[in-house]
Amino acid sequence: MKPTKIEIEHDPAESRLNDLGVREWPIWTKEASTFPWEYDAQETCYFLEGEVVVTPKDGQPVSMGRSDLVTFPQGMECTWEIKKAVRKHYTFG
Numbered sequence: 001m002k003p004t005k006i007e008i009e010h011d012p013a014e015s016r017l018n019d020l021g022v023r024e025w026p027i028w029t030k031e032a033s034t035f036p037w038e039y040d041a042q043e044t045c046y047f048l049e050g051e052v053v054v055t056p057k058d059g060q061p062v063s064m065g066r067s068d069l070v071t072f073p074q075g076m077e078c079t080w081e082i083k084k085a086v087r088k089h090y091t092f093g
Contacts, residue, residue: 006054006062006076009069012046017069022046025089034081041092042074050086055079 009016017023027048051065057077064070065084072078 007071011067012069022089025091028090029087031085032082038077039072043072043092045088045090048087051084053081
């Protein structure tokens with residue numbers, strides 16, 4: 001069974017970010033908005049700015065934002081509600 005849970009590390013150590021190579025990942029930005037999303041692959045991202053509530057289909061809302069390292073499982077369907085514009089590093093797989 002695939003994981004269906006969003007995993008969040010709040011304010012991870014810089015050494016952890018370096019180990020993952022986060023600063024080398026591309027950056028994605030998006031203004032305040034609400035939209036549906038489905039993950040074709042696992043995504044790991046690190047929020048530089050923003051405030052977001054992600055609600056998995058048949059799940060509870062999860063809040064995240066600046067300084068959070070977040071992993072979304074492959075196959076998850078959800079709704080993103082961006083409350084404050086987002087700027088994040090991200091990688092798939």
